[in-house]
Amino acid sequence: MITLDKIKKAQTRLKGIIHHTPFSYAPILTQVCNNNIYLKKENLQTTGSFKLRGAFNKIASLSEEERNRGVVAASAGNHAGGVAFSAKYFNINSTIFMPEATPLTKVNGVKSYGAEVKLEGSNYDEAYEKAIKYAQTHNLTFVHPFNDDEVIAGQGSVALEILQQSKNLNVKLDAIVVPIGGGGLISGVASAIKSQKELYPNIKIIGVTSAGAPAMNKSYKAKSIINTKSVKTIADGIAVKNTDPHTLDLILELVDEIVEVEDKEIANAILLLVEKQKLVVEGAGAVGIAALLHKKIDMQNKNIAVLLSGGNIDVTMLSLIIEKGLVKSHRKLNLIVTLVDKPGSLRQLTDIFTKLEANIVQIGYDRNSTLLDFGDANVSISLETKGKEHQQTIKEEMLKYGYQFIEQM
Amino acid sequence: MITLDKIKKAQTRLKGIIHHTPFSYAPILTQVCNNNIYLKKENLQTTGSFKLRGAFNKIASLSEEERNRGVVAASAGNHAGGVAFSAKYFNINSTIFMPEATPLTKVNGVKSYGAEVKLEGSNYDEAYEKAIKYAQTHNLTFVHPFNDDEVIAGQGSVALEILQQSKNLNVKLDAIVVPIGGGGLISGVASAIKSQKELYPNIKIIGVTSAGAPAMNKSYKAKSIINTKSVKTIADGIAVKNTDPHTLDLILELVDEIVEVEDKEIANAILLLVEKQKLVVEGAGAVGIAALLHKKIDMQNKNIAVLLSGGNIDVTMLSLIIEKGLVKSHRKLNLIVTLVDKPGSLRQLTDIFTKLEANIVQIGYDRNSTLLDFGDANVSISLETKGKEHQQTIKEEMLKYGYQFIEQM
Numbered sequence: 001m002i003t004l005d006k007i008k009k010a011q012t013r014l015k016g017i018i019h020h021t022p023f024s025y026a027p028i029l030t031q032v033c034n035n036n037i038y039l040k041k042e043n044l045q046t047t048g049s050f051k052l053r054g055a056f057n058k059i060a061s062l063s064e065e066e067r068n069r070g071v072v073a074a075s076a077g078n079h080a081g082g083v084a085f086s087a088k089y090f091n092i093n094s095t096i097f098m099p100e101a102t103p104l105t106k107v108n109g110v111k112s113y114g115a116e117v118k119l120e121g122s123n124y125d126e127a128y129e130k131a132i133k134y135a136q137t138h139n140l141t142f143v144h145p146f147n148d149d150e151v152i153a154g155q156g157s158v159a160l161e162i163l164q165q166s167k168n169l170n171v172k173l174d175a176i177v178v179p180i181g182g183g184g185l186i187s188g189v190a191s192a193i194k195s196q197k198e199l200y201p202n203i204k205i206i207g208v209t210s211a212g213a214p215a216m217n218k219s220y221k222a223k224s225i226i227n228t229k230s231v232k233t234i235a236d237g238i239a240v241k242n243t244d245p246h247t248l249d250l251i252l253e254l255v256d257e258i259v260e261v262e263d264k265e266i267a268n269a270i271l272l273l274v275e276k277q278k279l280v281v282e283g284a285g286a287v288g289i290a291a292l293l294h295k296k297i298d299m300q301n302k303n304i305a306v307l308l309s310g311g312n313i314d315v316t317m318l319s320l321i322i323e324k325g326l327v328k329s330h331r332k333l334n335l336i337v338t339l340v341d342k343p344g345s346l347r348q349l350t351d352i353f354t355k356l357e358a359n360i361v362q363i364g365y366d367r368n369s370t371l372l373d374f375g376d377a378n379v380s381i382s383l384e385t386k387g388k389e390h391q392q393t394i395k396e397e398m399l400k401y402g403y404q405f406i407e408q409m
Numbered sequence: 410m411i412t413l414d415k416i417k418k419a420q421t422r423l424k425g426i427i428h429h430t431p432f433s434y435a436p437i438l439t440q441v442c443n444n445n446i447y448l449k450k451e452n453l454q455t456t457g458s459f460k461l462r463g464a465f466n467k468i469a470s471l472s473e474e475e476r477n478r479g480v481v482a483a484s485a486g487n488h489a490g491g492v493a494f495s496a497k498y499f500n501i502n503s504t505i506f507m508p509e510a511t512p513l514t515k516v517n518g519v520k521s522y523g524a525e526v527k528l529e530g531s532n533y534d535e536a537y538e539k540a541i542k543y544a545q546t547h548n549l550t551f552v553h554p555f556n557d558d559e560v561i562a563g564q565g566s567v568a569l570e571i572l573q574q575s576k577n578l579n580v581k582l583d584a585i586v587v588p589i590g591g592g593g594l595i596s597g598v599a600s601a602i603k604s605q606k607e608l609y610p611n612i613k614i615i616g617v618t619s620a621g622a623p624a625m626n627k628s629y630k631a632k633s634i635i636n637t638k639s640v641k642t643i644a645d646g647i648a649v650k651n652t653d654p655h656t657l658d659l660i661l662e663l664v665d666e667i668v669e670v671e672d673k674e675i676a677n678a679i680l681l682l683v684e685k686q687k688l689v690v691e692g693a694g695a696v697g698i699a700a701l702l703h704k705k706i707d708m709q710n711k712n713i714a715v716l717l718s719g720g721n722i723d724v725t726m727l728s729l730i731i732e733k734g735l736v737k738s739h740r741k742l743n744l745i746v747t748l749v750d751k752p753g754s755l756r757q758l759t760d761i762f763t764k765l766e767a768n769i770v771q772i773g774y775d776r777n778s779t780l781l782d783f784g785d786a787n788v789s790i791s792l793e794t795k796g797k798e799h800q801q802t803i804k805e806e807m808l809k810y811g812y813q814f815i816e817q818m
Contacts, residue, residue: 043687104795278452278689278720311687319731386513
């Protein structure tokens, strides 16, 4: 494991640089998760993610001579922000390799910290290879996102905060739930806790992977390296294809359990965090709540700290998650209604919605479908509704008036 | 003004009940607002709003006999949550009057605290009248949302926290920016600051109203009560029609300036807070950032605390704000393209988008418009784009291939 000494040293270096992010009790999540939930809000960290901790600690640990030559990293996301921010702090050059298709907002985010961005390679692996080569050629330090003990020690500092903050709240923690991608964060957190086993003998470390990026989970269960050919998940921050041998060793040694969540479950968790906690959390950051919400972790009435690792979610994705969530929670109803194509026909239908206070948010009219009888028309309608019973009433009323319709999920 | 003593008493009563919400420096907002911005995150308060402070303090200030009879309130929003939560804490009955059309999620939110909900009246004013009558008939205490010194003192407690937290950060504040609806929050905040004028002689209190609910702003400028016939704003938490004489007196006495923001500006602020701060803030809570962002407050390089008063925004509204924001910030491009209606015609068009890496998110095809020449078809297309220059390139490429199109905002 990483020594407590190394992690405490990281904590000292990070003082005044990072936010001491809030750690607070979440009563509504406590109810729905059947455990006392405490949220560590690293989505509110500077750069929007915990990754700053490891990147800064690594760069701070370099000799002045090494550091002044500059640093290189490969990342399309949070690690890039952490490295760029830290390089700016030390007033040194940073070069970040990002895949060519990286969205402009992400590129600009990193550039805004003064980093040089090189768009190379069609995916992360290719950008990574280019970055390694570039660092070697130019004799620069490559800052790895997780296979580096200083990076891991930096991430571990968040666990020391959690221990202090739970003490301030008079809470004895039973578990800390941590997202797993490359495994740097959980390796740091687990090292910080398990190296103080005499003080905290009962705190379990539980990792959560996305089902669409299962390499570390599979490797953990097989106790040997298993890689995957591809990854597909809305939790892009933990979409890691290959298992890293070093973090796997640490995880096998220190982590008590790993569970897995599906994209749908992650989306539910993101929406819940928006609505009930007023927090924007990215997919990777929401896997812990997803796991607890969907009973993937076999605990009841325990004191559980959940690490919300970051908040850098694309707003288009957020908007999509909200839309799908509204349909699922019966606050939106999408219908395709077949009606006789004559004047007044649509009017009669909308009268029903008016009467039942269902707000029309979108409407489309098509009388050209080859699936229709001559004279009929299809109307696609999106309604804002008040819940399951309200939707039931609307559908019954439509049936009463003889309308044929199908519901779209 | 409300005495410091009363506000300190409220603070003592609230200890252990409310969250000591975070107060933190916001570097990106600092850049875009030309002032050092510190956010007081009352959107992360229990019940999602500062309103809990005033409601709890009022109920706590009642005699045991009064309190045990129960309390009544009228609100479709944050005040309802504050009263219901507080009543549950004291294990007393609460009856909340809400307008009949209140969305089910809001009704359920209040019910989840054990309150009895009465859906009465077609708007807030009617619900308010019914609530007053009900309280009189049943000899219950009506908890007013702002015209009550104990409520105002409770809201003022947030200012004492801001003073302490800014001291901890070694920041000498020049101003506190506060949303104004009924005026309870700013009356409390201004009382807390101005009653300590010898300690904080330079802290300005600046109020922000929504242009769609201008009663208090107009009254402040006219130095007498001006009411409005109707209100229309996305900041529903501060959509107050009539000026309250008591809070107007306090505001005239204590507030240094009031500025006004438009709905579009509020929407910009909400999106910025989501993207850059990872915070969900409701319209009323975002007016301060909207004012600073759009240079409504004539200050530069000052230390400004901005009170994010609440986070209870309807997610449908949030989704709409994101959508509009994406178009405005050139990350989404909506086009209607006229093309010759023959096989391969659409393919050639989509080839351009593929080549230029513009992601199609929605597509519609119509060859029945009477505005079209025979043989032509209209395609409506939504594209995910990487910024202004990217959109320019796409449009130029389409022109090069002879496509006619119009852009939809």
